[in-house]
Amino acid sequence: MDDQKPPISSHDPLGQIGSDAAPILSHMNRDRTGKLALLWPRDAPKWHAEKPQDYRLSRVFEAMTALGIEAEPALYADDIADQVREQLLRSDGVLVWVDPLSQGRDRIVLDALLRDVASNGVWVSTHPDVILKMGVKEVLYRTRHLGWGTDTHLYRDAGAFREEFP
Template sequence: MKSALTTCPKIGLLWRTDLPTSPLDVQSARQWPIMAALRELGGEVEAIGYADETAGTTRDRLLTCDGVMVWADPISDAGDRSRLDPILREAAAAGVSISAHPDIIAKMGVKSVLHATRALGWGTDTHRYADLEELRALLLERLASGPRVLKENRSNGGRGVWRVEVADRGGGAQPIVSVLHAARDSVPFKIPLDALIARFAPYFERGECLIDQPFQPRLGDGMIRCYVSEGTVVGFGHQLIRALLPLPAEGVDSPKAQPGPRVMQPADAGAFQSLRDDMEQSWIPGLQHILAIEHDELPLLWDADFLYGPKDDRGSDSYVLCEINVSSVAPFPPSAVRQVADAAYRRAVAAHERRVAGRGTTASPA
């Protein structure tokens, strides 16, 4: 049986949209550069607009593809992935290459990865609360060292992330804590510690966990987003952020309260070479080992968000991982486009050949 490619692989690019079919103006979409690069490589590319209301149609279209790249946040105003992920699992079982399999997202793209990988060089004093009783027993003790950041396991865009610090110990009475949500335009509020803890009861009842990290004093220096394709760093983005920082005197609507633009830089940007080396040589292999992820299971496009940690004795920066994004990485630096397209095309070709070989084997006499 020949395993050579007889037709070009078909690759779908799926993202959430209000349109029930392919987005009409794909050239204006953030995914367009990758789409164009895939076509240059020889792929047949199809833009697929996803909405829960047309999930069945999406399923049928995905099953005609050899590979699919997916952009869909786990939590958004448009919905979650509860209907999309089963479709992606079905497509993967049928031999379609998925840019980030839902099972891999469940390992990498959640806040519990911060606890699982805390012993790597990107880790910090990270704790995991499995239930309300553990949170009630340990949070006040950990707040004694300074502000902490509590993170719901499945959160994104600032949703489900809070800075918490003691505002008044109460002289033996109930401590009062100051709380600031990381979502845009949030303002700090004060609340009894027990009342704050009680707010998490429904969350734990859903079987989720809560992650606790120390607040990083250098947050004002910005966040570094390290873009990765499989196990290779493909670019960086540096952004001055306002989430979890005190509000300026001018208020939440003032220009000073708004995040700065994300400045994209290529993978060889001099300022981040030590971070790139750590990622490629140590931290990504360590992540794979801890989470039992093979190289070809790594997402085609993902990012790791870092905050600056303390400088070492030589004045060099350290980096603290604050989250990994897998579900919907956009925008991305221009330097990432070709490498991501190459990896997507390679996986789609391999999937195409396996499917062709499987059909040939099935049709062959015993």
Template sequence: MPIPGPAHFKVAVVWRGDAKARAEARPETSRFAAVFAALGRHGLAAEPAVWVGGRADVLRAELMGMDAVLVWVNPVTKDTGEDRGALDALLREVAAAGVLVSAHPDVIDRVGTKEVLYQTREMGWGTDTHLYASCAALAAAFPRRLAEGPRVLKRSRGNGGIGVWKVERAASAEEVLVQEASDRRRRTVLLDAFLAERASDFAAGLTLVDQPFQMRHLEGMVRCYVSGTRAAGFGTQLVTALAPPEHGRAPPRLYSGPEDERFQRLRCLLERDWIPEMTNLLGLKPDDLPVIWDADFLLGPKDAGGEDTYVLCEINVSSVFPIPDEAPDVLAATTLRRLADARR
């Protein structure tokens, strides 16, 4: 049963749209209808608040009157390349005024970029991970690591496969075969030319993270949905973004609740060990973590006992949706608890 709480906590649900989407936004017809319904079941008064680029003044007036702001906005718009810098500045301003913001932009900076893969590389979910902050560093170290086997390069910020490449040696020693995750396009190019292309990433203030390609990737990926520090459900999906074209497109992700028996060992590792270790490494408190976020895991080599190991692929905190059917009530309960704690 929902935990009764103080009446009339006001919660804004924010997503990106245009002026038309803003004018027509309704809780019951939005893609977040299940989230609005769950917030209502927990006694929270939720309202839509659509972010329209260039209209920060309008959104600011709305958000300053809220107790909490829950945000679903991707870091980069795939079609236009628009980032969320202006929105993040506004959210920091709103949070400084005492409004609960999830995910807070500062938390996104620590948890929601690919750099977290490097910062947590020594944890149980880690692998041979490296971070490059310049073209010179990339050119000095990447060719040597590539000689040991296929690698995956990831921009520190991105979504939908944008800025993720599988790179492997081609028949010629000077060439590499590159596949981009966003469109699965494959091309053979001189290694020096590919490295030179990455200058634009560093010029944009990004870094590049380098991991070994996981050979079991075609066995699927497990997405763990988390609310704060507790599992809220799971998603399973075959991964073909970096697979040869003959494997076709991946089928839809299948969702299940936090009690799914297949993932209780992973759930235990995540809740008992990895989340506390991650928050400690990143200088966060448990309640800094978003009310909904997810961690994507690929299967690593089996351990000595024949058990699967898990390799962290990425953490998503900016716009985690869709989510399992069980997750809206879990995130609503987390939101209510944090608001109630703040009021005490």
């Protein structure tokens, strides 16, 4: 199998990675280059590299460059939330790739940070209020009839999972 990635097309860069970042285009000031922060966990070593083209999200960096958007990594951890806030406030938007619930953590600090920067005019891809309304992944179950998923089940608690899981 060929490991080469097809090049990002400058005429349809989001077509290569999906259209999740499309709303930021209308949010940015057309008189200058937009700036986008890609937020991911500081303690996720497999995501880090010396050069953007070697990052796990290198295709996102390529697509943003093709659109004329300056993209930069923003490394997140609860203990440096204030520094991350300052970086995000210098951006037009932030694409968030942080799993705040793994390893016994919670969303309290991250959600406060994202709400704060959003209230200051920064577009946030995963606004905490939207996440709360969606209910983590329950939306996949509730919309399974729309034909975009697979055979999806919902287990409301560990007991239901043990009883119903195939």
